[in-house]
Amino acid sequence: MTLKLGIIGTNWITKMLVEAAHESQAYQLTAVYSRRAESGEAFAKDFGEVAVYTDLAAFYESGIEVVYIASPNSLHYEQTLQAIAHDLHVIVEKSAFSNTKEYEAVYSALREHPNVRLFEAARHVHQANFKAIEAKVAEMAHISGATLVYEKYSSRFDDYLAGKEPNVLTREFSAGALTDLGVYPLYAAIKLFGMPKESHYFATPLRNGADGRGIVILRYADFDVTIQFGKGANSYLHSEILGMRDTIVIDSIAELGEVIYKDGAGNDTEISTPAPANPMVPEMQVFAAIINDPVGQDATYRELLTLSQRVNIVLTNLRQDAGIIFPADK
Ligand SMILES: NC(=O)c1ccc[n+]([C@@H]2O[C@H](COP(=O)([O-])OP(=O)(O)OC[C@H]3O[C@@H](n4cnc5c(N)ncnc54)[C@H](OP(=O)(O)O)[C@@H]3O)[C@@H](O)[C@H]2O)c1
Secondary structure, three states, X not given: OOEEEEXXXXXXXXHHHHHHHHHOOOEXXXXXXXXXXXXHHHHHHHHOOOEEXXXXXHHHOOOXXXXXXXXXXXXXXXXXXXXXXXXXXXXXXXXXXXXXXXHHHHHHHHHHOOXXXXXXXXXXXXXXXXXXXXXXXXXXXXXXXXXXXXXXXXXXXXXXXXXXXXXXXXXXXXXXXXXXXXXXXXXXXXXXHOOOOEEEXXXXXXXXXXXXXXXXXEEOOOOEEEEEEEOOOOOOOOEEEEOOOOEEEEOOOOOOOOEEEEOOOOOEEEOOOOOOOOOOHHHHHHXXXXXXXXXXXXXXXXXXXXXXXXXXXXXXXXXHHHOOOOHHHO
């Protein structure tokens, strides 16, 4: 039985998600929500018989079972709460919620709707190459530290330079470099090493007070993880996880194209396999497996939810450390 899928947000990432959903054979797109009928119809036309809604309540009552939310970050919270109230499963884009206060309210709503499953779409941690990194880290005798990098010039940065305020670079939409790109290496660090005992954020502000790039330092009991990310420049640095003599070298901690284990004695072994053409397929398979077998997959689900909430806690702490306040914090 395929799951009836509805989507919110009609940008390119939603198209990629719907293609992944269909490729997984676990979902069928049946409804699109857009603020404007024309953009909803333009999106839906590639996917056959799909109903288009401009009214959110009507969309939630249209018979969908799962909603994918890919609106600007600040809107995720209200849209998720409404979906949970309608007993719909939710796949919400990263960064899921603006702060810990919102996450706690979502948790309370989930307790009142115990059959609902909530997922944050952190696509990279579900990929085979991430699992290969995890397995290798578990084998390594000692971790001395890590440097994780995700810094890409954004097409939206041109708009910012032209004097505009693109959603993804504004605090009004709970956005900026940390919540947009920094969240990928942060997810990786917390998945691999757990909660840090301290976290610090050195942010480079944009003229509007949002962060355009930054350096995060996560302090663990006996090592530190440095994270570099930004939206106004291109970095070609690889990410590295340091053992003692041995090292894992990753071309991109978010895209996970090539992962090499260097044993320090001259032997380099590729531990990656070719990345999926559509990087959202693995997460969509995992989410469907959990929805379709909630009892059998409960431990996996709880682990993912805990990871998502931990990332939200550290994101909130990091912004506090850098003095970045979102309107959603008030
Ligand atoms: N997983 C990934 O690889 C990946 C990649 C890119 C983005 N994302 C995430 O996806 C989400 C959307 O990012 P994006 O860059 O696509 O954002 P965006 O272009 O600013 O907005 C996405 C969609 O939300 C709706 N929207 C835009 N502005 C709005 C507003 N002011 N009020 C209400 N709705 C509005 C629009 O849909 P309608 O016009 O149809 O209403 C738009 O297509 C974010 O959470 C982002 O972090 C994830």
